[in-house]
Amino acid sequence: MRAWENTNLSRVLGSLSLILLLLPISTRSAHAQDRDKIRVALSTVSFTFLVNLIAKEAGIFKKHGLEVESILVSGPAQTAALAAGEIDYNSSFVPGLLLAAKGLPATVVMATTKTPFFYIISQPGIETIATLPGKKVAVSRIGSQSHNLTRSMIRQSGVNPDAVTYIQTGSASNSFTALNAKSVDAATLSIPFNVLMRQKGFNQLSSTQSIGIYPNTGLQVPKAKIEKNRVQVKSMIRAFLDSLKYIANEKGKVSDYIQRTWKLSPDVAEQTYKDFLPSLPMDGKISLEAVQEYLDQAYKNNEIPQRVDVNTIVDYSILDEVLREK
Secondary structure, rough: OOOOOHHHHHHHHHHHHHHHHHHHOOOOOOHHHHHHHHHEEEEEEEOOHHHHHHHHHHHHHHHEEEEEEEEEEEOHHHHHHHOOOOOOOOEEEHHHHHHOOOOEEEEEEEEEOOOOOEEEEEOOOOOOOOHHOEEEEEOOOOHHHHHHHHHHHHHOOOOOHHHHHHEOOOOOOHHHHHHHHHOEEEEEEOHHHHHOOOOOOEEEEEEEEHOOOOOOOEEEHHHHHHHOOOHHHHHHHHHHHHHHHHHHOHHHHHHHHHHHOOOHHHHHEEEEEEEEHHHOOOOOOOOOHHHHHHHHHHHOOOOOOOOOHHHHOOOOHHHHHHHHOO
């Protein structure tokens, strides 16, 4: 199954659609009434939230007495949902951190990945970022995270990002199609599309791992929840830490889950797992300096109205309590 064509892309996208339909269904068992029922917001369904998905798939939430329902909520809707108590937790750092910087009474208590999963993939004849100036690079949307991080990856390689022509395609899947059709010279893709294209002979020029730590996913909690139910918050942190450990230690089971869920071949699933693994912060932390840098840049870009001290919206103290108890 190494000859991946457009039909394989359809299978992957079809699997993602299936997950979208299944996510709002809570984990249930004969003893569900004894568990806390919790709603967690995700901005999208992708490998970005594999830690969340595995926590449910492997029964980790159940182990900690939690019944978790994953809800797709993005952008400004997160503010209303969290403020109204319709959502108990948010797993999306973007835009979660920006919303908190604008006044949303919520605190980030842990991280579950170190960086987003974007990769610059080029046509077979293009082997380095140094040859990208003057060429067309597909991104989902101008001004989007994929566009901004593409510019960062290019800049990190010593190339002026303004020397590249960015083509807005509307989505990562459209960028995949454009690259496959040779309509662009390179494209910024996410997992597992980068693996599929590498197997077809396309080159991976860079990944977001090259730019260091960058806020991506974790656990953001309304301050009222921390005050009223600190015990539950600690249980959620324990569950996510166990999920991180499970992913790191259970290569076969996690690769099998990836294969089944995204309808991938065994070798693609295994390579996707390997690409994902370095992103795991096993202690649930990313550096506060990196988050502060992100917030400072957001202020410079007029995404938030004033400079914000990272310590006012990120607090690892509950996480530290849990780590001491382990």
